[in-house]
Amino acid sequence: MPPASDYRFRPLRRVPLGEDQERRYDRWLAGLDEELSRPDTDRNELCRRILEEIYFPGGLPTPPAGHGPDALPPTARILRDQLDPRNVTLEPEYYRETDLERYYRVKPLIWLWEMFDKSPLGENVHLGVKFRRILARRIFARCGRNFKAFHFVKLSFGYGLEVGDDVVVHRHVLLDDRGGIRIGDGASISDFANVYSHGHHIHDARDVRTPRTVIGEGVRIAYHATVLAGVTLAPDSMVGAGALVTRDTEPGTVHVGVPARPATRKPGGARRPPTRDPLAEA
Numbered sequence: 001m002p003p004a005s006d007y008r009f010r011p012l013r014r015v016p017l018g019e020d021q022e023r024r025y026d027r028w029l030a031g032l033d034e035e036l037s038r039p040d041t042d043r044n045e046l047c048r049r050i051l052e053e054i055y056f057p058g059g060l061p062t063p064p065a066g067h068g069p070d071a072l073p074p075t076a077r078i079l080r081d082q083l084d085p086r087n088v089t090l091e092p093e094y095y096r097e098t099d100l101e102r103y104y105r106v107k108p109l110i111w112l113w114e115m116f117d118k119s120p121l122g123e124n125v126h127l128g129v130k131f132r133r134i135l136a137r138r139i140f141a142r143c144g145r146n147f148k149a150f151h152f153v154k155l156s157f158g159y160g161l162e163v164g165d166d167v168v169v170h171r172h173v174l175l176d177d178r179g180g181i182r183i184g185d186g187a188s189i190s191d192f193a194n195v196y197s198h199g200h201h202i203h204d205a206r207d208v209r210t211p212r213t214v215i216g217e218g219v220r221i222a223y224h225a226t227v228l229a230g231v232t233l234a235p236d237s238m239v240g241a242g243a244l245v246t247r248d249t250e251p252g253t254v255h256v257g258v259p260a261r262p263a264t265r266k267p268g269g270a271r272r273p274p275t276r277d278p279l280a281e282a
Helices: 019-037 043-055 074-081 100-117 125-139
Strands: 161-163 181-183 213-215 253-256 261-265
Touching: 019 043, 019 125, 043 100, 100 125
Parallel strands: 161 181, 181 213
Antiparallel strands: 253 261
């Protein structure tokens, strides 16, 4: 671990946007939030329309005059189909234990999340964090305040996630909530980490266990770490970069290695003053 003298207190700063740009973002996000709040909103149609506007702002490919959609090249027709989540299948639909009623309610929002991330809008941090926050509240079993997910976070069922306040999930994280994942307040999951809640029998992969995985309050999971199904990460514990967690952790302790073992206690000392996240909710 680097000496304390190598570290400097560097809280996040606010990045200013042009007033017109920020208003455009706010109007668009407010419209999405309002539509999703209406009980009569068709989520599949909403997803299809927004993806059409993102990917084809000039309109969808159209067949030659006087011809129907069948006159389009096959690839163009299939491309149009991908905007509607009813025309695609996702891996959790094939799992026997899937609660199809719950899954088909969140599937359009998961597809919208994933396709937004692959679009030119996906790496816009200001817009993306707020966009995903709106969807997370309708996908997760519970989503607390100030949830912050960066681009290319991958969900399984979505409805098996319980997320507390002030949780941060960084780029390219896999949250496999097949058996359920609970994430406590103030937890942070770094880039390219994997958190699982299902496993397969060594003799037959069709024998599947789905224990819930728990990430306690204030836990930090560092880069490229993997947490296996059924593990409980104790409050204020930390998982080091590249570690493989196969058993429960100890509170206030850093766990490293493959498999992960307790290596050191987190140092004490004076707490830094609280600082506001510039992307926190008003």
